[in-house]
Amino acid sequence: MSPVLVWFRQDLRVADNPALHAACEAGEPVYPLFIWAPEEEGAWAPASASRYWLHHSLAALDAALRALGSALTIRAGASLAAITAFAREVGARRVYWNRRYEPAAVERDGLLEQALADAGIDARSFKGGLLFEPREVRTNAGEPFKVFTPFWRQCLKQPEPEAPLPVPRRIPAPARWPASRVLAELKLLPRVDWAGGIRQSWPVGEAGARAALDRFLAQGIDGYAQCRDRPDLDGVSRLSPYLHFGEVSPRQVWAAVCARELDAGRMSLSASAAGYLRQLGWREFAHHLLFHFRATPAQPMREEYAAFPWLDDAHQLECWERGRTGYPIVDAGMRELWTTGWMHNRVRMIAASFLVKDLLVHWRHGARWFWDTLVDADLANNTLGWQWTAGCGADAAPYFRIFNPVSQAERFDPDGAYVRKWVPELARLPDRHLHSPWRAPDDVLAAAGVRLGAEYPHPMVEHDLARQRALDAWQRMRGMRR
Ligand code: FAD
Numbered sequence: 001m002s003p004v005l006v007w008f009r010q011d012l013r014v015a016d017n018p019a020l021h022a023a024c025e026a027g028e029p030v031y032p033l034f035i036w037a038p039e040e041e042g043a044w045a046p047a048s049a050s051r052y053w054l055h056h057s058l059a060a061l062d063a064a065l066r067a068l069g070s071a072l073t074i075r076a077g078a079s080l081a082a083i084t085a086f087a088r089e090v091g092a093r094r095v096y097w098n099r100r101y102e103p104a105a106v107e108r109d110g111l112l113e114q115a116l117a118d119a120g121i122d123a124r125s126f127k128g129g130l131l132f133e134p135r136e137v138r139t140n141a142g143e144p145f146k147v148f149t150p151f152w153r154q155c156l157k158q159p160e161p162e163a164p165l166p167v168p169r170r171i172p173a174p175a176r177w178p179a180s181r182v183l184a185e186l187k188l189l190p191r192v193d194w195a196g197g198i199r200q201s202w203p204v205g206e207a208g209a210r211a212a213l214d215r216f217l218a219q220g221i222d223g224y225a226q227c228r229d230r231p232d233l234d235g236v237s238r239l240s241p242y243l244h245f246g247e248v249s250p251r252q253v254w255a256a257v258c259a260r261e262l263d264a265g266r267m268s269l270s271a272s273a274a275g276y277l278r279q280l281g282w283r284e285f286a287h288h289l290l291f292h293f294r295a296t297p298a299q300p301m302r303e304e305y306a307a308f309p310w311l312d313d314a315h316q317l318e319c320w321e322r323g324r325t326g327y328p329i330v331d332a333g334m335r336e337l338w339t340t341g342w343m344h345n346r347v348r349m350i351a352a353s354f355l356v357k358d359l360l361v362h363w364r365h366g367a368r369w370f371w372d373t374l375v376d377a378d379l380a381n382n383t384l385g386w387q388w389t390a391g392c393g394a395d396a397a398p399y400f401r402i403f404n405p406v407s408q409a410e411r412f413d414p415d416g417a418y419v420r421k422w423v424p425e426l427a428r429l430p431d432r433h434l435h436s437p438w439r440a441p442d443d444v445l446a447a448a449g450v451r452l453g454a455e456y457p458h459p460m461v462e463h464d465l466a467r468q469r470a471l472d473a474w475q476r477m478r479g480m481r482r
Pocket of ligand 1 (some may be wrong): 031228237238239240241243244279280281282283284286342343345346348349351369374376377378379381382383384385386389
């Protein structure tokens, strides 16, 4: 008998799980294992919202495994020590896992693979979290890509992603299960329960992922191209936390979208379906960049931006975090984030741009706040999103394209439904004043019950002046370079 350990990390699912599938194929007892080792994540250990999600995701995984006659064993501490001790305990000589791409995880896994080999344990890793391996997609010169469109074109020239693997019919179980930590001992849940809004917004786990995907395929995907930028509409898939924790694989999403197109009688992808798969491409690109440019969570990809003259006003940062900037669309987004652990992509771009350009607060502070509050906090996607917004990343927007929070709001939340939902103190303002209450006449404000500086703040900066100040700062940075 040669049992196999399956080390679960960001692949908390039983369907389309290559490591689990390979272990089951071996026909020997399989031990599903999770190790809580936050100190091995470098500066990016799972933070508040992620820990909440992780707790429930592990509970859901354990339930799914039990339904297949297996169970999750939970351990804590250094991964290498935990795996070798566990392997010794159960007599396993094989350990399987699905690959991760964050710098700390890549380094840890490399060392671990070597150490396990030295201990006579066969370690095998699988592609379970991406459609395309970052190592395999290269420019003609053999370099990593830094621009999205050619990257995605090259991905689409690769062999089509394989069909997803089924849920194992049975997971071979050992005669006796080793001791496991109780999930509650990991203390992932907050002591003061602030997570009510997240609880109401998200069914965590593989079944929740499947339901979100099915709902999107039935109701959202056909309108994706038209609606994806509208935070007031239900136009996006909201799959990001499920993809981050691996409760659904990108391959499952890819296959489901293609099958849905075939069912609809289309011989080629509609613009909406292709546009949606392209967003999965941005996720691939983010992981590609993080894998090849490992310093980017802390350092700008474009080095000249290291000299950017940030102001970093702590009070302004706090007003932004709390959703009290005086710009309704920014505040709506920050409050949606605080309440539900998620924010619509268009609003992420507006809110992030406001922080780094209107307030001149370093993008790293914004990235850290998102890291703490997002249920989809993902080092690759978050780093890309912030560096893109700040103009210092790969394929970033040109610095001088500075989002105007009022015109963005008027365009993408035209009836104000999004702002009214998250900033209820402004709800009674007429549409034409909702996105810029400081321009409303006094009698209009009074009739809507709004006192600026009381129920709702005055805008903390004047956008046109702030925009000019940002452009001046950018010119100074460029001057420093010369
Ligand atoms: P959909 O529009 O339905 O897209 C489907 C999937 O494609 C998403 O779930 C996601 O996995 C991927 N995707 C979509 N847009 C992007 C993108 N721009 N970059 C990378 N992948 C993308 N996404 C995260 O998952 N985690 C983060 O920590 C994160 N931080 C961000 C920070 C900033 C400043 C910005 C501007 C964007 C950030 N994003 C992040 C990207 C994007 O906002 C979210 O992936 C998206 O809003 C998730 O909603 P959805 O699942 O409904 O997306």
